[in-house]
Amino acid sequence: MQPLLSIKDLTLGFKQNGTVNQVVNRISFDLHKGQILGLVGESGSGKSVTALSIIRLLNSPPLTYLGGDIQWNGESLFSATEKRMQQIRGHEISVIFQEPLTSLNPLHKIHRQISETIERHQGLSQQKCIDLALYWLKRVGIRDPERKLNTYPHQLSGGERQRVMIAMALVNKPKLLIADEPTTALDVTIQAQILDLIKELQAEIGMSVLFITHDLHIVRKLANQVVVMEKGDLVEQGSTKAVFENPQHPYTQKLIASEPHGNPAEFTPTEEPILQVNNLRCWFPIKKGLFQRTVDHVKAVDDISLAIMPGESVGVVGESGSGKSTLGKSILSLEKSTGEIWYKGLRIDLLDQKATKPLRKEIQIIFQDPYGSLSPRMTIAEIIGEGMDIHDIGTAAEREEKIVNAMMEVELNPDWRTRYPNEFSGGQRQRIAIARALVLKPKLLILDEPTSSLDRTIQQQVIELLLRLQQSHNLSYLFISHDLRVVKALCHRMVVMQAGKVVEDGNCEDLYQKPTHPYTEQLLKTAFY
Numbered sequence: 001m002q003p004l005l006s007i008k009d010l011t012l013g014f015k016q017n018g019t020v021n022q023v024v025n026r027i028s029f030d031l032h033k034g035q036i037l038g039l040v041g042e043s044g045s046g047k048s049v050t051a052l053s054i055i056r057l058l059n060s061p062p063l064t065y066l067g068g069d070i071q072w073n074g075e076s077l078f079s080a081t082e083k084r085m086q087q088i089r090g091h092e093i094s095v096i097f098q099e100p101l102t103s104l105n106p107l108h109k110i111h112r113q114i115s116e117t118i119e120r121h122q123g124l125s126q127q128k129c130i131d132l133a134l135y136w137l138k139r140v141g142i143r144d145p146e147r148k149l150n151t152y153p154h155q156l157s158g159g160e161r162q163r164v165m166i167a168m169a170l171v172n173k174p175k176l177l178i179a180d181e182p183t184t185a186l187d188v189t190i191q192a193q194i195l196d197l198i199k200e201l202q203a204e205i206g207m208s209v210l211f212i213t214h215d216l217h218i219v220r221k222l223a224n225q226v227v228v229m230e231k232g233d234l235v236e237q238g239s240t241k242a243v244f245e246n247p248q249h250p251y252t253q254k255l256i257a258s259e260p261h262g263n264p265a266e267f268t269p270t271e272e273p274i275l276q277v278n279n280l281r282c283w284f285p286i287k288k289g290l291f292q293r294t295v296d297h298v299k300a301v302d303d304i305s306l307a308i309m310p311g312e313s314v315g316v317v318g319e320s321g322s323g324k325s326t327l328g329k330s331i332l333s334l335e336k337s338t339g340e341i342w343y344k345g346l347r348i349d350l351l352d353q354k355a356t357k358p359l360r361k362e363i364q365i366i367f368q369d370p371y372g373s374l375s376p377r378m379t380i381a382e383i384i385g386e387g388m389d390i391h392d393i394g395t396a397a398e399r400e401e402k403i404v405n406a407m408m409e410v411e412l413n414p415d416w417r418t419r420y421p422n423e424f425s426g427g428q429r430q431r432i433a434i435a436r437a438l439v440l441k442p443k444l445l446i447l448d449e450p451t452s453s454l455d456r457t458i459q460q461q462v463i464e465l466l467l468r469l470q471q472s473h474n475l476s477y478l479f480i481s482h483d484l485r486v487v488k489a490l491c492h493r494m495v496v497m498q499a500g501k502v503v504e505d506g507n508c509e510d511l512y513q514k515p516t517h518p519y520t521e522q523l524l525k526t527a528f529y
Helices: 047-054 082-088 110-122 126-139 158-170 188-205 216-222 240-245 250-257 324-331 353-360 380-390 396-409 414-418 426-438 456-473 484-490 508-513 518-528
Strands: 005-016 019-031 036-040 063-072 093-096 176-180 208-213 225-230 233-239 275-288 293-308 313-317 338-343 363-366 444-448 476-481 493-498 501-507
Touching: 005 047, 019 047, 019 063, 019 225, 036 047, 036 188, 036 216, 047 063, 047 093, 047 176, 047 208, 093 158, 110 126, 110 158, 126 158, 158 176, 158 188, 188 208, 188 216, 188 518, 208 216, 216 240, 225 240, 225 250, 233 240, 233 250, 250 456, 275 324, 293 324, 293 476, 293 501, 313 324, 313 484, 324 363, 324 444, 324 476, 353 363, 363 426, 380 396, 380 414, 380 426, 396 414, 396 426, 426 456, 456 484, 476 484, 484 508, 484 518, 493 508, 493 518, 501 508, 501 518
Parallel strands: 019 233, 036 208, 036 225, 093 176, 176 208, 313 476, 313 493, 363 444, 444 476
Antiparallel strands: 005 019, 005 063, 225 233, 275 293, 275 338, 493 501
16 A cells, blocks of 8 residues: 655755755655654654655755655655645645744734634635634633634743644644644643544544654554654664564663653751742733723732742642743742742842842743743853843953853853854753853742753753752752653652642652642643553
8 A cells, every 4th residue: 555655765964064964864664544653763863854854844955855755645745846835735734843932923813823724725714714723722622712812822821832733733634744742842631632632633534643752652652653763864663562562772772761760959948948939929811892991810820829948949730821830930020920929038029120130140040942042143152141241240251261161060062152042952952041040150940841842861861960950059949840750850849730729739759649639640640651
């Protein structure tokens, strides 16, 4: 039987300054109708480049097709016209991208972005497009979908943006879905729902799926076939059962064994917390009518109290939209809130901007999306040193020395400091973000999903780095995450949030062994079983 997609001896490279750097080396595999194929490997293995080259989404140059062919239903996509490729993209073959914030248009509301692809390929009326968009937002599990249709991407959480991307990809019921790390930014329960949805649609419409991921546990649950890539080479392929039960290549064995592990850094509790939050509220008004009167509120953070001791790691977990990221931003006054925020015995929520500025050095945040939070126009040295410029720390020579030391501390080559963010992998960009925070010698780090977009082996490296930095600098962490495996390896205490409220708070080990709230129990069951 003829495969739906056939990749034959594909060889790809990137051309720069007259030199071609080969990134994919003579790989071959087939994907048949109704099949789910897992394409796995670490960051930089060439899996995303391979997938995006199928529908020619990468600019050529710099991408160079050095050899081989990609056939779609027997038709060579290398020789297809651009008009033919436009017919294929979004209709016959759809893509879910890894970084939704950079893939969604920040100027257009969600309903327009989803409707655009429906109108282009199905020719429906505007109202029917909106109705269909609403139907798919419901199917991918977005809360309050009617309201979310009229929001902009920046008003959604990371997980909600990813679900919008999934809805856009599935709305035309494609023959092939290319899913490039579609669940990395999602919490465990929504991740399970999305995987179930993909399997359901695959059975319903006979859709094939090319599922790109670094997480072999997802592949084991979802895929029929597995292709493993390492540094541009295809090192192993076969049925999911065969590859997992008897992996042949050492790299496949390493990936299968890779799992977040470790123990939280030792610390001695003190009487005085470094951070104390009392009855914190962050409510967003819902306005309606001609005069935009407030009719209700979205209670993103609703009467939350917590404390963090010096040297302690507190994990904040919950589903996407539970309010955990808003909690972190409220503590830093990046979102307006009410309630008390105490830092080292000083109530900081009452301070004006001038009085707050010196404290900004001591409380730093590391964001979820390392690519979106690093300016593409600044070199790594400028990014890391920006905080020192703002706080007027040291001479130019002293700043340069601190930048070099910070890069060495996060295990980045200081010689790379003249490069730009696009020249680094996801794991390296996250290390740059950590170095930017670390150079100011903070006492408290708020880490918002810092490992969610990283593959498992890089995740473990970042966990070990954070543990080492915590011990050497006596840092306190507020660690926001949907990945309970990472929280277990890093945190002493865990706060569980649901719909803006804390439903459970306690010692990590105790909560993992005996959760008392049904929601915590559900999260743990989904994450570990």
